[in-house]
Amino acid sequence: MFSEADLVALLLTLKLAGISTLALLVFGTPLAWWLANSQWRFRFLIEAMVALPLVLPPTVLGFYLLVSFSPTSFLGQMFEAVFGQPLAFSFTGLVLGSVIYSLPFVIQPLQNAFVAIGTRPLEVAASLGASPIDRFCSIVVPLARPGFLSAMILGFAHTLGEFGVVLMIGGNIPGETQVASIAIYQHVESLELASAHWLSAALLLISFSLLMIVYAANPKARVLRWSR
Amino acid sequence: MTLDIKLTSSVNDFDLNIDLSLNTSKVTAIFGPSGSGKTSLLRAIAGLGNRKNASISFNGEVWQNHSADNRVFVPSYKRKLAYVFQEPSLFEHLSVMVNIEYGAKRVSADQEGISPEEAIESLSLAKLLQRDVNTLSGGERQRVAIARALCSKPRVLLMDEPLAALDDASKKEILKMLVTLRHQLNIPIIYVSHSIDEVARLADDVVLLERGSVVTSGSVQSILTQLDLSLAHDSDAESIVDAVVAAHDDEFGLTYLDSKVGRFSVLRREFGQGEKVRVMVSAKDVSVTLNRQRDTSILNIFPAVITEVKEAGPSHVTLKLDANEVVVLASVTKKSAAIMRLEVGTSVYLQAKSVALL
Numbered sequence: 001m002f003s004e005a006d007l008v009a010l011l012l013t014l015k016l017a018g019i020s021t022l023a024l025l026v027f028g029t030p031l032a033w034w035l036a037n038s039q040w041r042f043r044f045l046i047e048a049m050v051a052l053p054l055v056l057p058p059t060v061l062g063f064y065l066l067v068s069f070s071p072t073s074f075l076g077q078m079f080e081a082v083f084g085q086p087l088a089f090s091f092t093g094l095v096l097g098s099v100i101y102s103l104p105f106v107i108q109p110l111q112n113a114f115v116a117i118g119t120r121p122l123e124v125a126a127s128l129g130a131s132p133i134d135r136f137c138s139i140v141v142p143l144a145r146p147g148f149l150s151a152m153i154l155g156f157a158h159t160l161g162e163f164g165v166v167l168m169i170g171g172n173i174p175g176e177t178q179v180a181s182i183a184i185y186q187h188v189e190s191l192e193l194a195s196a197h198w199l200s201a202a203l204l205l206i207s208f209s210l211l212m213i214v215y216a217a218n219p220k221a222r223v224l225r226w227s228r
Numbered sequence: 229m230t231l232d233i234k235l236t237s238s239v240n241d242f243d244l245n246i247d248l249s250l251n252t253s254k255v256t257a258i259f260g261p262s263g264s265g266k267t268s269l270l271r272a273i274a275g276l277g278n279r280k281n282a283s284i285s286f287n288g289e290v291w292q293n294h295s296a297d298n299r300v301f302v303p304s305y306k307r308k309l310a311y312v313f314q315e316p317s318l319f320e321h322l323s324v325m326v327n328i329e330y331g332a333k334r335v336s337a338d339q340e341g342i343s344p345e346e347a348i349e350s351l352s353l354a355k356l357l358q359r360d361v362n363t364l365s366g367g368e369r370q371r372v373a374i375a376r377a378l379c380s381k382p383r384v385l386l387m388d389e390p391l392a393a394l395d396d397a398s399k400k401e402i403l404k405m406l407v408t409l410r411h412q413l414n415i416p417i418i419y420v421s422h423s424i425d426e427v428a429r430l431a432d433d434v435v436l437l438e439r440g441s442v443v444t445s446g447s448v449q450s451i452l453t454q455l456d457l458s459l460a461h462d463s464d465a466e467s468i469v470d471a472v473v474a475a476h477d478d479e480f481g482l483t484y485l486d487s488k489v490g491r492f493s494v495l496r497r498e499f500g501q502g503e504k505v506r507v508m509v510s511a512k513d514v515s516v517t518l519n520r521q522r523d524t525s526i527l528n529i530f531p532a533v534i535t536e537v538k539e540a541g542p543s544h545v546t547l548k549l550d551a552n553e554v555v556v557l558a559s560v561t562k563k564s565a566a567i568m569r570l571e572v573g574t575s576v577y578l579q580a581k582s583v584a585l586l
Contacts, residue, residue: 123277124311124313125319126276126303127276127311127377128305128376132305134305138330143321
């Protein structure tokens with residue numbers, strides 16, 4: 001079955017996906033809210049940027065991340081100055097990469113859910129004395145719950161399936177940056193097909209179960225429809 | 229309540245130019261055809277939507293000011309008002325009861341106003357409390373929305389055509405509740421409508437809007453009977469007479485009402501003696517005679533003097549009658565007016581074939 005290294009890779013993958021999803025929720029929710037409500041005429045620029053990871057080869061994304069993580073870059077230097085270790089080939093670097101890579105998968109369900117709520121319930125709540133934060137917690141969050149669930153699961157599942165970006169910025173350090181998809185690639189390269197089978201099956205099962213939950217929770221919603 | 233509003237805006241060829249001062253603790257109807265700016269005015273008062281070029285102050289408290297050196301905008305949630313929309317707009321993730329309590333939970337306990345229990349009683353919602361809001365009918369939903377608004381203990385209640393989207397039965401039912409509530413509530417209500425019937429039943433004052441500006445304003449009795457306004461030569465022109473319940477007549481199943489015009493007889497209704505009521509007299513149902521008719525089945529006959537005659541369509545004229553300082557409109561054919569020589573100053577008897585008691 002799983003070797004210890006495989007288990008470590010699998011756990012690391014889950015940890016990466018979990019932390020990335022959490023970060024995505026924290027930063028993605030306000031961004032999605034802004035995108036859903038902004039009247040800014042250049043909003044489309046931000047929307048296009050958020051959607052980029054959907055179409056860009058992960059290697060392109062990974063390449064630019066690698067360049068900006070390098071110890072000679074501003075970001076790389078800043079990070080090293082603050083945390084005393086390089087950003088490239090670190091778990092933190094992977095989290096950062098995953099957040100960018102999975103951003104559209106979190107933003108779009110949230111944005112769609114927010115748009116679907118419309119302004120009326122919020123106007124009613126405002127006229128009844130609810131402050132903006134109160135309105136967000138008491139009206140938006142419960143009404144957008146399916147959207148939040150989809151965003152979380154899609155963000156998580158998509159991060160599980162990350163390969164190209166990790167390959168570029170993470171390398172293959174067991175316990176630090178060797179995630180399951182990379183480990184599978186390694187196994188196949190070394191012709192350890194049985195191990196590759198086990199890991200692949202594990203990822204397949206997890207991903208399928210997660211997607212099943214998304215669709216079961218949103219029987220009518222078109223979760224994976226990107227157009228609004 | 230004093231509410232001063234100055235509002236100017238120009239969006240897509242629609243100019244809004246309103247300068248209005250409301251000074252009332254009762255029901256003010258904003259009346260006008262669709263597209264006259266009623267909703268824009270109400271939303272500006274509530275502080276909803278685009279911040280128009282507006283100056284609004286409520287009881288001396290500045291809600292919005294647009295002068296260059298002193299910009300003020302009090303957000304809606306701090307204005308302590310409530311807004312009932314044309315669509316009930318209930319919170320679909322909350323039960324009826326939690327919807328009703330939404331505003332109540334966000335208002336300080338010492339604020340004066342109606343409690344959820346009283347609102348539930350007034351709008352007969354007791355049986356609906358545990359229901360999922362998605363299973364309610366349109367009328368039920370709007371009743372919940374009204375209760376929800378009242379429970380936030382607003383200092384002023386804004387209603388934007390709350391009955392316009394409902395079926396006739398619900399309209400009638402809720403209108404009746406509103407008429408009762410009007411007396412119970414101690415807060416001013418600003419009621420947007422384009423239904424003469426609703427205005428006649430509910431309003432004390434009327435502001436008439438047309439194409440984004442105020443045409444006139446005044447008491448409902450005077451506005452409804454001003455012959456130079458569109459309201460009065462409409463086919464469903466009405467006049468309103470304030471009356472007091474004087475007595476019930478069990479033998480004939482009638483209720484007698486005393487008013488300045490005289491004593492009205494109406495079909496028996498369960499009102500307490502001394503209760504103030506509003507009698508609505510439709511111009512179509514009023515005919516005039518030069519002498520007091522004795523041999524007629526009509527009960528409500530009162531002396532009056534014609535103060536104005538105005539053409540209303542090809543075959544009719546509308547008469548404005550002064551019945552002991554109360555204005556009553558009568559619609560008669562041009563032919564009758566010519567034969568009877570009806571003109572300003574003629575003394576007549578008005579006969580009201582039927583009157584509605586509100």
